[in-house]
Amino acid sequence: MEDKEKTLREIWKDVRRKHLFPELPHPIWDEQEERVALDIKDKRISISESFVQELSQFMDPVQAISGLLDHAVSHYLHCPWDLSTHLRLYREAKKVLKDKQMAQKATGYFMDVVADTMCISQKESHLPEVYRHIRRGIMDEALHALYQKIWGVDLGVKGYEEVARKLSRLPYLDRKKWTETIKKFAKIVQSLLEVEEKFGGLNRPNPMGEHSLQQYSSEEINEGLKQFAKEVETPGEFKEIVEDLQEELLEAMEPNERGMGLGPGRSLDADVLYYMKLAENYSLPVRKMPLEKSGALYPYQHVPWEVGMPFRDIDPWTSFGKIMPGITQMWQRREGEMFGREEATPDCIVLIDSSGSMTNPRQSLSYAVLGAACACDAYLRNDAQVAVYNFSDAKAGGSQILPFTRHRMAIYKTLCHYFGGGTKLLIEDIESLQTRNNPDIFLITDMQITNLETLIQYFNEKNNRVTAVHIGDNEHVRTFRKSMALRKNVAIFSVEKKEDIPKIVLGRIKEYFHSATRF
Amino acid sequence: MRNPFKEFGCLSVEKKELPLERIVRAREEVMGQMIHGYLKLVEEEVKDLVWLVEHSRVVKAYSAAVKSIRDLQYDVDDIEEFCGELDSSNKIPYMISGPAGIYVSALINHAKEDRIVLRLRDYQRTFHFLGYRLPEGKTLILQGDVGDFVGAGLSGGRLVVEGSVGNWCGAGMMKGEIQITENSGQNTGEWMRGGEIHVEGRIRSVGKTLFGGRIFQRGKLVMPQDLELDI
Numbered sequence: 001m002e003d004k005e006k007t008l009r010e011i012w013k014d015v016r017r018k019h020l021f022p023e024l025p026h027p028i029w030d031e032q033e034e035r036v037a038l039d040i041k042d043k044r045i046s047i048s049e050s051f052v053q054e055l056s057q058f059m060d061p062v063q064a065i066s067g068l069l070d071h072a073v074s075h076y077l078h079c080p081w082d083l084s085t086h087l088r089l090y091r092e093a094k095k096v097l098k099d100k101q102m103a104q105k106a107t108g109y110f111m112d113v114v115a116d117t118m119c120i121s122q123k124e125s126h127l128p129e130v131y132r133h134i135r136r137g138i139m140d141e142a143l144h145a146l147y148q149k150i151w152g153v154d155l156g157v158k159g160y161e162e163v164a165r166k167l168s169r170l171p172y173l174d175r176k177k178w179t180e181t182i183k184k185f186a187k188i189v190q191s192l193l194e195v196e197e198k199f200g201g202l203n204r205p206n207p208m209g210e211h212s213l214q215q216y217s218s219e220e221i222n223e224g225l226k227q228f229a230k231e232v233e234t235p236g237e238f239k240e241i242v243e244d245l246q247e248e249l250l251e252a253m254e255p256n257e258r259g260m261g262l263g264p265g266r267s268l269d270a271d272v273l274y275y276m277k278l279a280e281n282y283s284l285p286v287r288k289m290p291l292e293k294s295g296a297l298y299p300y301q302h303v304p305w306e307v308g309m310p311f312r313d314i315d316p317w318t319s320f321g322k323i324m325p326g327i328t329q330m331w332q333r334r335e336g337e338m339f340g341r342e343e344a345t346p347d348c349i350v351l352i353d354s355s356g357s358m359t360n361p362r363q364s365l366s367y368a369v370l371g372a373a374c375a376c377d378a379y380l381r382n383d384a385q386v387a388v389y390n391f392s393d394a395k396a397g398g399s400q401i402l403p404f405t406r407h408r409m410a411i412y413k414t415l416c417h418y419f420g421g422g423t424k425l426l427i428e429d430i431e432s433l434q435t436r437n438n439p440d441i442f443l444i445t446d447m448q449i450t451n452l453e454t455l456i457q458y459f460n461e462k463n464n465r466v467t468a469v470h471i472g473d474n475e476h477v478r479t480f481r482k483s484m485a486l487r488k489n490v491a492i493f494s495v496e497k498k499e500d501i502p503k504i505v506l507g508r509i510k511e512y513f514h515s516a517t518r519f
Numbered sequence: 520m521r522n523p524f525k526e527f528g529c530l531s532v533e534k535k536e537l538p539l540e541r542i543v544r545a546r547e548e549v550m551g552q553m554i555h556g557y558l559k560l561v562e563e564e565v566k567d568l569v570w571l572v573e574h575s576r577v578v579k580a581y582s583a584a585v586k587s588i589r590d591l592q593y594d595v596d597d598i599e600e601f602c603g604e605l606d607s608s609n610k611i612p613y614m615i616s617g618p619a620g621i622y623v624s625a626l627i628n629h630a631k632e633d634r635i636v637l638r639l640r641d642y643q644r645t646f647h648f649l650g651y652r653l654p655e656g657k658t659l660i661l662q663g664d665v666g667d668f669v670g671a672g673l674s675g676g677r678l679v680v681e682g683s684v685g686n687w688c689g690a691g692m693m694k695g696e697i698q699i700t701e702n703s704g705q706n707t708g709e710w711m712r713g714g715e716i717h718v719e720g721r722i723r724s725v726g727k728t729l730f731g732g733r734i735f736q737r738g739k740l741v742m743p744q745d746l747e748l749d750i
Binding site: 096121150151169171173 | 543
């Protein structure tokens, strides 16, 4: 046992040095896994003991372990690199293959080709030797035929010339072209994957290990989803990919909850997650607590005492017991600084219009929901609470009220709800959310509200700071603007381009937060 | 003082060149030349971004295409990739289907391989004029639906369409064979002088003027009808 650990430690030392010391934890032996060589969970590589034993019949076990570690490290260093790249590659493969399992397989194989080729092009590796002795399925045969061609080695594969020839034309080493390359890759291997599917080969794991999302930490998953939300063109695209990989994502984000009985019932609301992650891309920096003058003087530094200067600041300890100009030292005092009084960020009531004239956030990107989501995100980050009033035809029951909370999922879920009916809000609903601390009000609508006069009157009576964002320009907007012209606590934004909403909203809220720190 | 980079000293930073890099470089070079040739053809032939199908223009465009690919070393994979580029790439600012089809046909007719398969069902765009002047000894298999003037001026080659064709299929063909597994559009075989067209599905209409050749539908001769009586 000790020998085994020692051997792994020694090999890992060399592999790490070869790859310029990647920040990966020490690998471990996996005594149970028999079918695949490697597994990576939360960055830790596990090597299958039985797999190495099997390989050691044909090659030096030290070289086998070294080759396997090269493969794993190369995945970490080159491809997929991060979750957003992984999701992007999967999305492109799915576009071509239109099947979840086949797309996952194609993505995995593509990442293997890239990572291994990167490794072979930059380092001396025993990886080709490992591939020469590995047990192969149809896809493995084809890929090893490709390796023979693009690495210039003999792996003992016969056949698959056409597939290998077509695959060898792709620029695997050019990261910028990966999204295009994987599409071509998927197209070429599609027929092989279909054959694999027919004979149940898709259920057999990749001998070098599957590319589970559990290799990412929960922070990496959050960051990856944030990035991916920014890259996709529609919420539907995000939803499709996230729903496909939902189980794996949940398992990676909250690995222990399955055991708590949350497994099968858990689900991600991909639409809500999309706006949540997208809003995080526009997050405001939280301003640090300001410093202010304390009024008290404290000894700051020594300066030579001169005639005419006060005696009380003389420091006898550094003056050699003498009172002589130029030799005697005195303390120079300065006013101290301390943390100032913290002014709390007010809570916010978000009024969001989800009537039929607004975009359905689940069908296409709703800038209204995104704007509201950004505002919520900003308030929550500043330790405030948010209440949501989502309205359409409120009188006919078309409204949702979420009382003040810091529960992100609940907030975004309420923001994303779409009624699609008429537009009438109830002032008593808004009033029910008011508190003694005068929360801010954030309204986002196209202003085509049937009882707009009532709302104007309400704002005129209240002292809350109001940010009103409207989409488009119409008669109602003009009425609202005219009526609110004299109110200093109401800021109105006209949005020409929908894309501007997050910027404008954040810009203004930023002012609020910054002005809140002035004394 | 200890050098913090000492351990890196023994590491080789030499990068090997893999065969992959040579293959990709050569491929990119060929693709660049193909795209350049096509854009030059479009520039010359389609001055106003409108291209009308006239016999003289088709002949002229084909001659220009042949001239531009004369010294090009390529294979069937390059042709397939070029079709992919025409379909979706942003390297080609405008894809005008007539000249594009003629250019692809010129590439096919002058390729080293005698049997060429193009998987067109993966593409969004419709390709016209494919199989134009396909010479004797060449077999072109098109998988998926294709546009108009497919197999026009066929010159002895064998064209198989695994799908449907548009209008004017085999227009002015001289010899050779066209097989269509599904339907064909209007004016099928117009002005054909020789050869055969076999359609497994429906023929919307047969050309009004045929100088020769035969058209079959589901194995039954439909044109010329009087010939059937003679047989």
